[in-house]
Amino acid sequence: MSETRDAGPADAAGWAALGDRLRLAGDLAGADRAYARQLRAGVADPELVEAADALHDNRLADAQRLVGGVLQRRPADAAAVRILAEVAARIGRLPDAERLLRRCLELSPRFPGARYALALVLHRQNRPQETLREAEALLREAPAHPIYRHLKAAALVRVGDYDRAAATYAAVLADHPDQPLSWMSYGHVLRILGRQPDAVAAYRRGVELQPGLGEAWWSLANLKTVRFDEAEVAVMEAELARSDLDEDDRFHLCFALGKAHEDAGRYGPAFARYQEGNALRRARLGYDAAETTQHMRRCKALMSAGFFAAREGQGCAAPDPIFIVGLPRAGSTLIEQILSSHSQVEGTQELPDLPALALRLGGRARRASESAYPDVLAALSAAELAALGEEYLGRAKVHRKLGRPFFIDKNPTNWAHVGLIQLALPNARIIDARRHPLGCGFSAFKQHFAEGQEFSYSLADIGRYYADYVELMAHFDAVLPGRVHRVIYEEMVVNPEAQVRALLDHCGLPFEAACLRFYENDRAVRTASSEQVRQPIYTGAAEHWRHFEPWLEPLKAALGPVLETYPQAPR
Structure with missing residues (x-):
């Protein structure tokens, strides 16, 4: 059982802050556990305490059963609605989670974490304008909150407002310069904007802070002009050899090493790493040809x-x-760039x-x-x-x-x-x-x-x-x-x-000649x-x-x- 079950902050606000720090650091499972402890700290009903404990342990069926019993007796219990919404979100029933979170906010407009949870559910449903509205509402209450600013930046990316997204990430990093995931997210937006040297610097800062951050290594590899030296290959190989490496980091490192070997002309080792990364990734997916x-x-x-x-x-x-x-x-991106260089096409x-x-x-x-x-x-x-x-x-x-x-x-x-x-x-x-x-x-x-x-x-x-x-x-x-x-x-x-x-x-x-000079088009890609x-x-x-x-x-x-x-x- 996670250490957050037995030791940690003394109140709901403390658990929320811990959850935010863990999410910012990329520990999403740890953040979920901390947020569950936040819900537990905010209730006194023994059944809801037990439901929050089940949620903490990811025993979702137990949590749903327990909170369902409470709601049968007290259908307007905001805490019970909030826990049920979290269960729905975790099992992927996002429309149900959204409905429950909106009900929770009707019952208790300032319920801790409910608006942020609603914004996340909207983001997962690819509704960026609504996500942005909720993020702005959260930031009106807490303008410097790093998690809310991250969410705003992610929504801005979804709606194609890359300049504002980059500025938002830069502001987060000015206050929290030691967050590797923030550097990586910032690098993604800089790459889209065509600011390649800045993107490379952001990704490299991310892997300096967290050498096992596989997605940042892969993002560097995916910048076709970047070539890894042997020292960087050795760092990636050492991280890949760790038994405690997160699986997401592992398959990203496999793809990055595949590219490193390919660039060096080592095609057999390159294919082996590509194959390893693909096997890890496919094992997690439910694709059926x-x-x-x-x-x-x-x-x-x-x-x-x-x-x-x-x-x-x-x-x-x-x-x-x-x-x-x-x-x-x-x-397809080449065709898009050619057409978008025409004065009538966006x-x-x-x-x-x-x-x-x-x-x-x-x-x-x-x-x-x-x-x-x-x-x-x-x-x-x-x-x-x-x-x-x-x-x-x-x-x-x-x-x-x-x-x-x-x-x-x-x-x-x-x-x-x-x-x-x-x-x-x-x-x-x-x-x-x-x-x-x-x-x-x-x-x-x-x-x-x-x-x-x-x-x-x-x-x-x-x-x-x-x-x-x-x-x-x-x-x-x-x-x-x-x-x-x-x-x-x-x-x-x-x-x-x-x-x-x-x-x-x-x-x-x-015909417009600009379509043949598509490479002069500085649009975000x-x-x-x-x-x-x-x-x-x-x-x-x-x-x-x-x-x-x-x-x-x-x-x-x-x-x-x-x-x-x-x-x-x-x-």
């Missing part, structure tokens, strides 16, 4: 040419969005809104195969389809800051929702970014993604995912001819002007390719995967015929 295949087949069965013809003219007529779909590491980021709409349409299902989506699309009326399109535009509005008529959503997973795009936003443009399956697949395998892309931690999963994507896109080429414009990465590298002109034609945009798109096109990367070809047999086997028919027409 069969679910993706099933979704692809359901889309093909439902979305015939006749299905779309029967709904022609429906949906929201706005032409504003340009969707760039495909696989990560296929050149680049945003990988927006989560279309998948969120699809998830909601699917209802409460644990597995994609149990979801009502995509079949539910057949039952939607013209008014409902138009409302979906309008809702998407409303969600995306927060990211549109330049007043340009068109904006880009480059969430690659939207390839699985091309049918929804056609129904809800029939005048949106769709660009399919495609790269050689071995180059694209291995590039994804050696990249640790901050979130999503759960298919990318196994070569076999990557191959099957790529094949499913190709099959579904070929179906849309057949039933919606000309609807999707394909950009082949290798062709863009060899003949950029011709490809850029064709891309702009598809989008109905006049969030993805792993943020450095490359600030430089002219580099031709050497297209074939780099060949150094690792001896280890790519599982990828080749899973790709099957797709490997032999690349590139897939039409353009």
